[in-house]
Amino acid sequence: MQYCTACQKAIATIVVMDLSEGSVTGSQHVCAECAEQLGVTPPKQTKFAPEMLEDLLGGIKTERNDATLTECCPGCGLAPTEFRSKGRLGCPRCYDTFRNELMPLLQRIHESQTHTGRLPSTMAEAPDYAETADLTELRQKLEDAVRGERYEEAAQLRDDLRRAERGEAIDEEPQQ
Amino acid sequence: MGKESKGSGRGNGGGGASNDSNRDAGGHSPDDNDPNSNNRNFQPGAWLEGTGPENDIAICTRVRLARNLQGFPFAPSLDDIESERLYSFITERLAKPGLPAHLSIHDLEPIEELERSMLVERHLISRELASSQRHTGVAVDANESVAIMINEEDHLRIQVFGSGLQPSEVWSRMERLDDQLMQRLPMAWSEEFGFLTSCPTNTGTGLRLSVMLHLPGLVWSEEIDKATNVAQKISLAVRGLYGEGSRALGDFYQVSNQITLGRDESQIQDDVMLAVGRIVQWEREVREALLRGAARVRTLDRVHRALGTLERSQILTSEEALGCLSALRFGIHTQLVDGFSIDAVNQALLLSQPAHLQRYTHQTLLPEERDQRRAQLLRELLGCAP
Numbered sequence: 001m002q003y004c005t006a007c008q009k010a011i012a013t014i015v016v017m018d019l020s021e022g023s024v025t026g027s028q029h030v031c032a033e034c035a036e037q038l039g040v041t042p043p044k045q046t047k048f049a050p051e052m053l054e055d056l057l058g059g060i061k062t063e064r065n066d067a068t069l070t071e072c073c074p075g076c077g078l079a080p081t082e083f084r085s086k087g088r089l090g091c092p093r094c095y096d097t098f099r100n101e102l103m104p105l106l107q108r109i110h111e112s113q114t115h116t117g118r119l120p121s122t123m124a125e126a127p128d129y130a131e132t133a134d135l136t137e138l139r140q141k142l143e144d145a146v147r148g149e150r151y152e153e154a155a156q157l158r159d160d161l162r163r164a165e166r167g168e169a170i171d172e173e174p175q176q
Numbered sequence: 177m178g179k180e181s182k183g184s185g186r187g188n189g190g191g192g193a194s195n196d197s198n199r200d201a202g203g204h205s206p207d208d209n210d211p212n213s214n215n216r217n218f219q220p221g222a223w224l225e226g227t228g229p230e231n232d233i234a235i236c237t238r239v240r241l242a243r244n245l246q247g248f249p250f251a252p253s254l255d256d257i258e259s260e261r262l263y264s265f266i267t268e269r270l271a272k273p274g275l276p277a278h279l280s281i282h283d284l285e286p287i288e289e290l291e292r293s294m295l296v297e298r299h300l301i302s303r304e305l306a307s308s309q310r311h312t313g314v315a316v317d318a319n320e321s322v323a324i325m326i327n328e329e330d331h332l333r334i335q336v337f338g339s340g341l342q343p344s345e346v347w348s349r350m351e352r353l354d355d356q357l358m359q360r361l362p363m364a365w366s367e368e369f370g371f372l373t374s375c376p377t378n379t380g381t382g383l384r385l386s387v388m389l390h391l392p393g394l395v396w397s398e399e400i401d402k403a404t405n406v407a408q409k410i411s412l413a414v415r416g417l418y419g420e421g422s423r424a425l426g427d428f429y430q431v432s433n434q435i436t437l438g439r440d441e442s443q444i445q446d447d448v449m450l451a452v453g454r455i456v457q458w459e460r461e462v463r464e465a466l467l468r469g470a471a472r473v474r475t476l477d478r479v480h481r482a483l484g485t486l487e488r489s490q491i492l493t494s495e496e497a498l499g500c501l502s503a504l505r506f507g508i509h510t511q512l513v514d515g516f517s518i519d520a521v522n523q524a525l526l527l528s529q530p531a532h533l534q535r536y537t538h539q540t541l542l543p544e545e546r547d548q549r550r551a552q553l554l555r556e557l558l559g560c561a562p
Binding site: 076078087089091092102105110111114116117118120 | 370
């Protein structure tokens with residue numbers, strides 16, 4: 001149990017981490033109220049506790065401040081510094097997020113930036129694929145909803161995401 | 177000049193590498209404890225069968241595809257829960273009938289390090305997969321000609337092997353398998369970038385075509401650097417026996433493409449074959465030169481010294497063993513020695529690897545003990561006096 005480093009009074013429930021070159025360079029433990037004042041979390045509403053936010057985002061996004069958040073990949077949270085230092089992408093969506101940096105890299109590696117060759121034409125027609133939810137897109141929508149404070153929509157999206165993650169959306173019928 | 181007949185050259189009761197179809201590939205059952213049994217775990221898999229076109233020089237052709245699933249972060253970014261979910265999702269889908277090959281799925285999590293090392297030595301999994309902290313597995317067919325690594329750097333690393341030099345045949349088997357897999361697993365791809373992979377070096381086709389070559393002639397005549405330059409000049413990679421970062425033990429080299437974006441599958445095949453064709457022809461030319469005139473006696477001396485070491489030495493490191501077996505393999509193919517079968521040499525190549533050696537002898541051995549045991553085992557396998 002740790003006290004908030006900002007007010008020194010309340011129990012710290014949120015850790016703010018500074019990321020540089022893909023590694024954690026510092027961290028601060030703050031309470032929910034100070035976090036709100038520091039702009040780390042959106043203003044509190046009576047029906048929406050920080051724990052709910054953490055729950056919604058799977059406990060990963062609240063650790064970063066807004067400035068980092070906009071630059072990170074919305075699909076997987078990969079930071080630009082991490083992409084630069086490791087040269088690895090975190091998820092399919094990273095190809096869009098880091099497009100500007102990726103293009104010269106692909107040119108250097110392959111002397112090309114565009115695919116020629118096989119694509120999964122058969123996959124698109126497969127019944128499984130047609131009902132496959134794009135989880136990355138759902139995660140993005142969920143995050144947008146939370147940031148826009150559209151909590152009812154967010155709750156619905158969270159349920160959709162959970163179902164999709166369990167593979168139910170990929171099978172024929174969502175089972176309850 | 178030729179070696180007199182040495183008997184069958186197979187110390188373990190013979191049996192071709194493809195006779196036993198009921199083997200549980202790579203699923204090393206703990207109670208197969210007759211070391212002289214014809215257990216398939218101790219027989220080379222498809223890559224080391226010693227058959228196929230140009231098999232005196234080309235050991236095997238391997239095609240690998242990197243594939244990832246939509247809706248999951250790439251493997252290195254998965255947390256434990258996602259990693260579990262991905263693992264069960266993939267293994268469930270792989271278990272459904274209808275794939276061109278019947279696959280047995282081996283969960284790597286519960287098995288010992290020694291068993292994992294055996295899979296590495298059999299070229300079924302990468303060293304990275306063997307040491308991964310994620311939940312990983314491999315799906316293998318009965319004759320080890322297909323091995324799908326699960327949760328490697330990419331969600332799926334699909335591999336198809338064929339003995340000798342047969343890129344078109346191996347590729348068409350892969351194409352059928354890939355089609356089937358794409359129907360049951362939602363792969364991540366885009367029109368622009370093709371198949372999306374964790375590392376941009378694999379983006380596009382996700383294809384790596386590699387041919388393993390045995391090039392003692394080029395090594396002995398010190399032309400190997402010039403030969404590998406041929407490949408490197410057209411952006412191909414030349415690696416050792418166990419791929420990335422490994423040395424060219426036993427004069428074995430792997431030639432593979434590095435470019436995966438902007439060249440389609442058949443262009444990649446042409447690129448690799450251009451270099452491989454040239455290198456194979458070059459190896460033949462230097463082999464002929466090594467058997468002519470004054471060079472012949474030096475070559476004979478080299479082969480027979482290696483044979484002498486295999487027959488008489490009491491301590492053999494795996495590196496020395498590979499070097500001697502390489503010379504013996506060369507001697508057999510150039511008819512400098514007879515009485516030994518390529519099958520026996522191939523099996524010796526496999527069983528002299530540390531994990532196979534320990535598994536075969538049912539002992540955990542210290543390196544020094546291993547070297548003694550290896551010397552003894554190779555004498556047995558090659559039918560030499562004890």
